[in-house]
Amino acid sequence: MSVEITTLASGLRVVTDRMAHLETASLGVWVGAGSRHEGAHEHGLSHLLEHMAFKGTRRRSARAIAEEIESAGGDLNAATSTEHTAYYAHVLAEDAPLALDILADILTESTFDATELEREKGVILQEIGAVEDTPDDLVFDIFNASAFPGQPIGRPILGTAAQVAKFGRDAIGAYLDAHYLSDAIVIGAAGAIEHDRIRDEAEKCFGGLSVDRIEANQAPARYLGGDIRLKRRLEQAHVVIGFEGLPYGHDDFYAMQVFANAVGGGMASRLFQEVREARGLAYSIHAFHWGYSDVGLFGFYAATGRKDVAELMPVALDCLGEAAQTLSESEVRRAKAQMKVSLLAALESPAARAEQIARQLMAFDRVLTREEIIARIDSLDLAQIRAAGARALGSAPTVAAIGPVAKVFSPDRIAERLRAI
Incomplete structure (x- = not known):
């Protein structure tokens, strides 16, 4: 293993593993905030925020984000889980700085355009409907709800159609400010990378992250059955x-x-x-x-x-x-x-x-x-x-x-x- 770890002055951590003989790099941003950190009025916000991250920033439109990463032969994606949200890219080694710049841009400079927000809420409503029509997926959602009744950890990650439809830009901004903090974030990279370069790029690109923590909503889970x-x-x-x-x-x-x-x-x-x-x-x-x-x-x-x-x-x-x-x-x-x-x-x-x-x-x-x-x-x-x-x-x-x-x-x-x- 060739793992190296650096904690920046802001509290943000960078961890890398150089993998010999590779010519591509995978890197991403892992945030210690997922669906279980949401209050009842925020149910579904983690997932909505993940979607909205790709819908335009002050420097790039939604289309420009997709075109810029794909013009370099790379791909960009994200995922929300119960305890984390991840944004990640896979690129050629020389394009690792570009990938970090785009990831930082979508996490620190997203505009949450009102038109894009309404459109993306519609996409998520379709996603919720798809789960409802897929019993082998839906059964695990209701299993969690049965195991942890009345608790955030038991709620479905996607949220509900009624709740998602209510969200506005202010709700997204407040959730981002409360949870997307430098000491709750890890930059991870593996493949054809140099730790010092990733560290320096991370320090430059993610300097705009807040370090002021707002009290998180994560009550201890109680398994009840x-x-x-x-x-x-x-x-x-x-x-x-x-x-x-x-x-x-x-x-x-x-x-x-x-x-x-x-x-x-x-x-x-x-x-x-x-x-x-x-x-x-x-x-x-x-x-x-x-x-x-x-x-x-x-x-x-x-x-x-x-x-x-x-x-x-x-x-x-x-x-x-x-x-x-x-x-x-x-x-x-x-x-x-x-x-x-x-x-x-x-x-x-x-x-x-x-x-x-x-x-x-x-x-x-x-x-x-x-x-x-x-x-x-x-x-x-x-x-x-x-x-x-x-x-x-x-x-x-x-x-x-x-x-x-x-x-x-x-x-x-x-x-x-x-x-x-």
């Missing part, structure tokens, strides 16, 4: 069953990741083999474990036919419950290998690597070495992994389902089934 079902005329039931997981800083976080991989992370996993291969009860089924800064979620997703829901539920739950007691050494070795391949693959992609080092710096105030992560994975024993799974399965269940949902188990019935294993 619950049951949300949307009965719709669909061919399949889309079901997510979940439990309380672990935050990414927890000592047993990697144990929980290995458990999730072992029970539902690939074609050889217990869920896939038993539910799909042996019984043909689902086309799609997989387990997951998501870690946030202060909480986590573990569970599985399945899409199954109306007639198969009643059989799938006990079979899938038995796979999970039995794994917490009988997970084997060979299953653990396979899950660990999958995790290590995923980790090492990120080191081969400048875009993935830039995101990895930026997010790690935000989460841990340092970048974790490859050797450190692999050592932590390898050090886990079978008892730790089983115990992590058992602890998750002992928490209050969360149910989210869309389609023909009458035979989806209730949280009480799920807990009862797991206790009986």
